[in-house]
Amino acid sequence: MSEKRQIIRAETAGFCMGVDLALRKLDRLVSEGGQPVFTLGPIIHNPQVMSGYARQGVSVSDDIRQIPNQARVVIRAHGIPVDLEDSLLARGVKLVDATCPRVKRAQRLIQKHTAAGEHLLLLGEPDHPEVRGLLSYADQKAHVFEGLSDLRGLDLDTRNSYFLAAQTTQDRGEFNKIMEYLQGYLQTSLPVLDTICDATRQRQQEALAIAHQVELMVVVGGYNSGNTRRLAQVVDGVGVESIHIEQPGELPLEKLRSAGKIGLTAGASTPRSLIDVVYCKLLEIEGT
Numbered sequence: 001m002s003e004k005r006q007i008i009r010a011e012t013a014g015f016c017m018g019v020d021l022a023l024r025k026l027d028r029l030v031s032e033g034g035q036p037v038f039t040l041g042p043i044i045h046n047p048q049v050m051s052g053y054a055r056q057g058v059s060v061s062d063d064i065r066q067i068p069n070q071a072r073v074v075i076r077a078h079g080i081p082v083d084l085e086d087s088l089l090a091r092g093v094k095l096v097d098a099t100c101p102r103v104k105r106a107q108r109l110i111q112k113h114t115a116a117g118e119h120l121l122l123l124g125e126p127d128h129p130e131v132r133g134l135l136s137y138a139d140q141k142a143h144v145f146e147g148l149s150d151l152r153g154l155d156l157d158t159r160n161s162y163f164l165a166a167q168t169t170q171d172r173g174e175f176n177k178i179m180e181y182l183q184g185y186l187q188t189s190l191p192v193l194d195t196i197c198d199a200t201r202q203r204q205q206e207a208l209a210i211a212h213q214v215e216l217m218v219v220v221g222g223y224n225s226g227n228t229r230r231l232a233q234v235v236d237g238v239g240v241e242s243i244h245i246e247q248p249g250e251l252p253l254e255k256l257r258s259a260g261k262i263g264l265t266a267g268a269s270t271p272r273s274l275i276d277v278v279y280c281k282l283l284e285i286e287g288t
């Protein structure tokens with residue numbers, strides 16, 4: 001006799017607030033019609049969503065020299081360096097700022113502390129677009145490092161005043177260790193900016209809680225989406241197999257048929273409609 005598969009679906013799966021806002025701004029711009037629309041880099045790390053926008057005439061460019069002066073340009077949720085923004089504005093390009101409000105807040109705070117003469121210590125990935133944007137508000141007075149061991153290798157001039165901040169998606173535990181280390185090392189008061197966004201942590205915690213109750217976990221999202229890949233790693237880390245897919249058609253049906261309970265989660269750049277389709281497909285799989 002066959003029975004329906006039990007699926008535990010994460011409530012936090014799918015778009016975070018920043019991605020949702022950015023896509024709404026882009027949708028509004030596309031629906032207005034008019035001059036060509038560009039995004040500086042992919043607005044979202046999801047190939048299916050990006051192809052949909054390409055069909056509606058949205059172009060992606062990493063190089064501002066390729067963007068015509070009359071274009072309308074959407075700044076994505078990660079934000080952009082301030083000099084790029086200035087050059088686009090100087091050329092008369094219409095900018096639509098879809099920088100996530102949390103990233104915007106981090107940029108403003110960094111600018112404020114830099115103006116007060118402090119040097120930024122930033123926990124983050126040096127090549128990440130959000131980090132490049134944040135650093136641009138620190139007026140060259142910044143060190144970026146990827147963790148405590150990286151930070152220990154920096155030659156910090158203790159005569160400077162420093163402040164500490166993090167890329168929004170960094171791990172709070174690591175950040176707290178770094179803060180304690182710096183407070184001991186610098187022996188002066190260290191302003192600490194609260195810039196970490198809990199959207200990532202909440203998704204990871206829920207994925208972990210579900211992983212403890214299931215045999216297999218399906219993780220939906222772009223292969224190029226860092227936060228989606230990290231969700232799969234979190235699940236693998238507790239010894240539960242994760243299956244990372246971009247499209248419903250990639251579900252390994254045979255394997256899923258022989259599993260007990262199945263978990264389902266998705267990265268912050270995965271549309272709800274896609275998660276719904278995967279959920280329905282999983283429900284249709286019958287056990288034996």
Ligand code: SF4
Nearest residue numbers: 016018100102168197
């Ligand atoms: S993860 Fe957080 S900071 Fe990043 S875009 Fe989403 S809401 Fe904004």
